[in-house]
Amino acid sequence: MLTRIDHIGIACFDLDATVEFYRATYGFEVFHSEVNEDQGVREAMLRINGTDDGAASYVQLLQPTSDDSPVAKWLARHGEGVHHIAFGTPDVDGDAAAIRDRGVRVVYDTPRRGSMGSRITFLHPRDCHGVLTELVTTPGASAAGAPPADPSDH
Numbered sequence: 001m002l003t004r005i006d007h008i009g010i011a012c013f014d015l016d017a018t019v020e021f022y023r024a025t026y027g028f029e030v031f032h033s034e035v036n037e038d039q040g041v042r043e044a045m046l047r048i049n050g051t052d053d054g055a056a057s058y059v060q061l062l063q064p065t066s067d068d069s070p071v072a073k074w075l076a077r078h079g080e081g082v083h084h085i086a087f088g089t090p091d092v093d094g095d096a097a098a099i100r101d102r103g104v105r106v107v108y109d110t111p112r113r114g115s116m117g118s119r120i121t122f123l124h125p126r127d128c129h130g131v132l133t134e135l136v137t138t139p140g141a142s143a144a145g146a147p148p149a150d151p152s153d154h
């Protein structure tokens with residue numbers, strides 16, 4: 001039940017300079033920033049728009065905090081750019097299990113802590129046509145944006 005784009009993750013070498021580019025060029029301001037040691041990133045979330053489920057969509061700027069982190073490895077191979085896309089869901093556990101059952105590798109057995117207290121997991125890019133794909137459950141978001149299970153249920 002993936003209901004929205006939660007964020008686009010963009011890898012960068014210099015978070016402060018990239019934040020300034022997004023502010024000066026598009027007028028996007030930092031909504032939230034944090035260091036996530038588990039993921040090896042310093043991040044800034046730029047809120048773009050609210051969504052039907054009471055959550056929002058963001059651009060997420062990511063600078064690695066260690067050389068062996070996934071973002072550092074990506075930057076070394078590809079340089080700066082889009083690193084992943086993240087879909088919002090009210091049930092990351094259920095969706096990850098269902099997608100795993102369809103033969104797609106889910107990177108974590110149990111979702112981990114993501115930005116702003118969210119719960120996240122990743123789908124392996126080799127199984128997703130080259131796109132590292134994240135699933136996110138945001139605290140407080142509902143299933144309001146989800147289509148009805150039965151199309152006659154309008």
Ligand code: MC0
Pocket residue numbers: 009036039041043060062070071073074083084086107113114115118120122124125126130131132134
């Ligand atoms: C790696 N690959 C990618 C990719 N990263 N393809 C597309 N987009 C990416 N971002 C591809 C490589 O090109 C390679 O393909 C294959 O995956 C294996 O890559 P590797 O460099 O050898 O790396 P592995 O195997 O050690 O790890 C890949 C894996 C890892 C996806 C499992 O990056 C991972 O666990 N990622 C999830 C965590 C993460 O990315 N955290 C940072 C964002 P070939 O064809 O050469 O085999 S943290 C975040 O976003 C949090 C803060 C949040 O949202 O709240």
